[in-house]
Amino acid sequence: MDEIRDVIIVGGSFAGLSAAMQLVRARRSVLLIDAVRPRNRFAQASHGFLGQDGVAPAEIRRRALEQLGRYPTFELLEETVSAVDKRECGFILGLDSGRAVAAKRVILAVGVTDTLPEVEGLAALWGRSVFHCPYCHGYEIGGGAIGILASMSLAHHQAAMLPDWGEVTLFTEPGVTFSDDERWMMEGRGVAIERSRLVRLLADGEHLKAGELADGRQVPLKALFVQTKVKPASPLAEMLGAEMVVGPQGPYVKVDDWGATSIPGLFAAGDAASPAHNATFASAAGVKAGVMAHRSLMMGD
Structure with missing residues (x-):
């Protein structure tokens, strides 16, 4: 030794x-x-x-x-x-x-x-178009359509913050719920709450283009924030x-x-x-x- x-x-x-x-x-x-x-x-x-x-x-x-x-x-x-x-x-x-x-x-x-959420296409975009910290990466998105995938109920804090960086849509994982006050706070900040589950991310190389929902619809996205x-x-x-x-x-x-x-x-x-x-x-x-x-x-x- x-x-x-x-x-x-x-x-x-x-x-x-x-x-x-x-x-x-x-x-x-x-x-x-x-x-x-x-x-x-x-x-x-x-x-x-x-x-x-x-x-x-x-x-x-x-x-x-x-x-x-x-x-x-x-x-x-x-x-x-x-x-x-x-x-x-x-x-x-x-x-x-x-x-x-x-x-x-x-x-x-x-x-x-x-440990990342299990959404098809998400892992390949981690650190490129999928992030965990808006202070670290939000400014570079340049505004536009931003998603947040709520894997836990505490996501409402980040969801209410993200409108300072773009137009926000909230997607929820199964089992995640919010109180009426939490929903009111997010909606008051302009967050759109999507009912259908996010199942797939669509990208052009490292650039996120849209999120595909369980009902088949596609929501345009430039970036997605997640809780790992x-x-x-x-x-x-x-x-x-x-x-x-x-x-x-x-x-x-x-x-x-x-x-x-x-x-x-x-x-x-x-x-x-x-x-x-x-x-x-x-x-x-x-x-x-x-x-x-x-x-x-x-x-x-």
Whole structure:
């Protein structure tokens, strides 16, 4: 086994990279382990992220790694962590390659995986014409016909928000219902509520053209927003027995305001540790977790 690092960060997207920057600038040894399968790999560009608006997520990662690489205490390992154990000295992490690495502290920035609604043609358009966040992608739609597929009752919040980006039609999955007040709110915002089920998306390449309904009608659409079911992309937090929260879209790691989990020395940041998913939120959470991991090392010293 290698020497014990100060911190191992698992996950190399916005949260993990932001945490690493705080720690290497504090002159701490950091090993960033990344499986290179970020949730944002389906998106062509990141939007609403200050200073990075319109830049591809992969390019943001490349720039960040280039900057982190200038610090002598930073190391990148592109592998998958498959096991983790808590020891008196800190944490031992097992990699798919069979190698074991150790650190005094661990930050989980593993992100989440999405389970998409089962509508024909939807998966092929994910990140291109089918989205989950209007703040991230709504402006680029340029107005016009927008759909929202309600997979859960909380969709009425997003449906009422979307008219700021276009003309909205709401489709519902079987079993999803809304109260009279929720329907009144959506209709008051100009949302058209479609009774027939959405069964197929029709596209020209990556460009959505229409949604086909169960009764055979076609509704013109430029984009569709959905709610996905999510779960942490790695089970490491659960392996260690960290407390989880069941959110509206799925489970996430419970953390305090600074990213500390219920396991001493273990921190978490980004989409896997929050019910709200956004590049800026993830980056800010990574900064907090990195700072708090450093402070915990100071106290340990």
